[in-house]
Amino acid sequence: MKPNWEEALIRFETVIDCGTEANRIKAIIKLAQLSNKAPDYILSQTIPILANLVVDHSSNNSSPCLREVVVYCLKCIARQGDGSLATEIGQSGALLSILRFLPESDGSFQRVCIKCLWCLVNFGNGNRDIVARNGGLEIIINLLESSVDSVRRYLLEILSSLSLLREIRRGLVNLGGLGFLVEAASCGHMLSRERACQAIGLLGVTRRARRMLVELGVIPVFVELLRVGDSAMKLVAGNSLGVISAHMNYIGLVAQAGAIPLFAELIQGPEPLGQEVAEDAFCILAVAEENAVSIAEHLLRILREGNSEAKAAAANIVWDLSGYKHTVSVVRNSGAIPCLVELLGSQSSEVKEAVSGAIAQLSYNEADREALIESGAFTHLLELLHDDSEELRDNAAEALINFYEDPLLHDRISEVVDVPAFRNMQNRLFRIGAYDDHTVDSMRRMSIEQLTRDPDLI
Numbered sequence: 001m002k003p004n005w006e007e008a009l010i011r012f013e014t015v016i017d018c019g020t021e022a023n024r025i026k027a028i029i030k031l032a033q034l035s036n037k038a039p040d041y042i043l044s045q046t047i048p049i050l051a052n053l054v055v056d057h058s059s060n061n062s063s064p065c066l067r068e069v070v071v072y073c074l075k076c077i078a079r080q081g082d083g084s085l086a087t088e089i090g091q092s093g094a095l096l097s098i099l100r101f102l103p104e105s106d107g108s109f110q111r112v113c114i115k116c117l118w119c120l121v122n123f124g125n126g127n128r129d130i131v132a133r134n135g136g137l138e139i140i141i142n143l144l145e146s147s148v149d150s151v152r153r154y155l156l157e158i159l160s161s162l163s164l165l166r167e168i169r170r171g172l173v174n175l176g177g178l179g180f181l182v183e184a185a186s187c188g189h190m191l192s193r194e195r196a197c198q199a200i201g202l203l204g205v206t207r208r209a210r211r212m213l214v215e216l217g218v219i220p221v222f223v224e225l226l227r228v229g230d231s232a233m234k235l236v237a238g239n240s241l242g243v244i245s246a247h248m249n250y251i252g253l254v255a256q257a258g259a260i261p262l263f264a265e266l267i268q269g270p271e272p273l274g275q276e277v278a279e280d281a282f283c284i285l286a287v288a289e290e291n292a293v294s295i296a297e298h299l300l301r302i303l304r305e306g307n308s309e310a311k312a313a314a315a316n317i318v319w320d321l322s323g324y325k326h327t328v329s330v331v332r333n334s335g336a337i338p339c340l341v342e343l344l345g346s347q348s349s350e351v352k353e354a355v356s357g358a359i360a361q362l363s364y365n366e367a368d369r370e371a372l373i374e375s376g377a378f379t380h381l382l383e384l385l386h387d388d389s390e391e392l393r394d395n396a397a398e399a400l401i402n403f404y405e406d407p408l409l410h411d412r413i414s415e416v417v418d419v420p421a422f423r424n425m426q427n428r429l430f431r432i433g434a435y436d437d438h439t440v441d442s443m444r445r446m447s448i449e450q451l452t453r454d455p456d457l458i
Helices: 005-018 021-034 040-052 064-078 084-091 094-104 107-123 125-133 136-146 152-162 166-175 178-186 190-203 207-215 218-228 231-245 248-256 259-267 272-285 289-305 308-321 325-333 336-343 349-362 366-374 377-384 390-405 411-418 420-432 448-453
Strands: none
Touching: 005 021, 005 040, 021 064, 040 064, 040 084, 040 094, 064 084, 064 094, 064 107, 084 094, 084 107, 084 125, 094 107, 094 125, 094 136, 107 125, 107 152, 125 136, 125 152, 125 166, 136 152, 136 166, 152 178, 152 190, 166 178, 166 190, 166 207, 178 190, 178 207, 178 218, 190 207, 190 218, 190 231, 207 218, 207 231, 207 248, 218 231, 218 248, 218 259, 231 248, 231 259, 231 272, 248 259, 248 272, 248 289, 259 272, 259 289, 259 308, 272 289, 272 308, 289 308, 289 325, 289 336, 308 325, 308 336, 308 349, 325 336, 325 366, 336 349, 336 366, 349 366, 349 377, 349 390, 366 377, 366 390, 377 390, 390 420
């Protein structure tokens, strides 16, 4: 038989208005048990009734036992529906009462309040603002400083949820609570850890916070999340780790923690954004020559064994790194050049475009030009001058122009001057003065000497 929820609501209201405390407690416990079955509109009507039992006013004489049962029931209701019930609880005044109870509570009542607060900030986004505006951060930090039991995880996950707010992040720095945020990134539910990672990445753009976070041990935490996290977590952890890496003093620490192979895995993953995250990270880490050697080895393996998307991403990174003074020889010594030349014959247009771009960049270096010619690049590039893709024609022409301008190679490739695509690119480069002033993005062209002079990239 289908329950008559309207009649049940009337009986509940009557008991709360006129019943003894024992009957009130019994009715509230029953409501909590039925919260996963009752319609949302019925639960919504119980919220102001329950809130009235815990909010501050002169006529409220609720006992500690009754308050604990009310908070427990509100926790059960907050978990239901699409988050609107949690939001209603926050707006009812009950959330402020729970914040008031927390510093003065202990034992089972404190645990119930913490768990209810966890539900309210995780299921009702607007509740985070209420907590932030009413001293919630200080309360959570104070509880964490003395908490060692099972509620600690709930407190850390509350903190990670709150840390999505700018004022909370600022408060964490000022109140010395960054260590708790790093701890939140290292334990608990993966969604909570992801939020903490995101907040740390946002904090890490400032020099002061970045230094503090590194000292608190955030680098191994991020590396571990890159290793064990799901795809969403790996993107957030990788991006935040890239932010933390953007300082000469920390590049070595990131590499030593084992980040380079994990970023290489991102390149081979299914997420295009992951490839971008890894590309940016490699461009920072490669500023140190020993890192560049390791990165080149991983890129060569991907160029040989990866799928088309991964090969194109790896070629793009070679393209980026070709502007670093020390990585020019690193790329050449890694054996990547013959592999790149071979990929000019790939069936994938995406791979060919990325590879031809990398080869065009490498062709600005004399030793690499010789290595490219020896690997048979000239024939492939000559064929690409007639390709339907304008980008392929331009990349091929750019590389061939550098060959043609090299006195040692000029006579060997003189036949290209009659190809229209070659002449068009030659005229274009002449007009923009690219022969003597070839530059790319400032960060990716930055040499190790420049980074040492200005070690803070952000």
